[in-house]
Amino acid sequence: MLLLLLLIFLAIVSLYVTIAIIGTILILLPWVVIGLLTGMIASAVTSQRHTFWENVGIGLVGSVIGGLLYETLTHQGTDGPFSPTRIGFSIVGAILFLIAVNALPKRY
Numbered sequence: 001m002l003l004l005l006l007l008i009f010l011a012i013v014s015l016y017v018t019i020a021i022i023g024t025i026l027i028l029l030p031w032v033v034i035g036l037l038t039g040m041i042a043s044a045v046t047s048q049r050h051t052f053w054e055n056v057g058i059g060l061v062g063s064v065i066g067g068l069l070y071e072t073l074t075h076q077g078t079d080g081p082f083s084p085t086r087i088g089f090s091i092v093g094a095i096l097f098l099i100a101v102n103a104l105p106k107r108y
């Protein structure tokens with residue numbers, strides 16, 4: 001009987017963990033997609049080539065820079081993380097980030 005209760009408990013815990021992992025993936029997936037698209041556009045504008053995860057990182061950093069830039073210039077927040085205004089400023093932020101990174105001296 002104790003073994004059966006333990007198995008039921010473990011099944012419930014594993015189901016909860018599985019649902020939590022799937023939920024986390026579903027929350028992060030749109031951010032990764034927007035980051036990827038933003039990074040790809042910024043890389044194309046600056047005529048650079050980057051890997052998949054580099055583009056995602058560039059896009060996410062560009063989103064932060066673009067969001068700060070938008071709020072500094074307009075003194076208001078955006079309509080949401082996936083609004084056209086936010087995505088536009090994310091692209092601008094990613095381009096500015098790539099320009100700043102390229103201005104740094106290269107170390108080999």
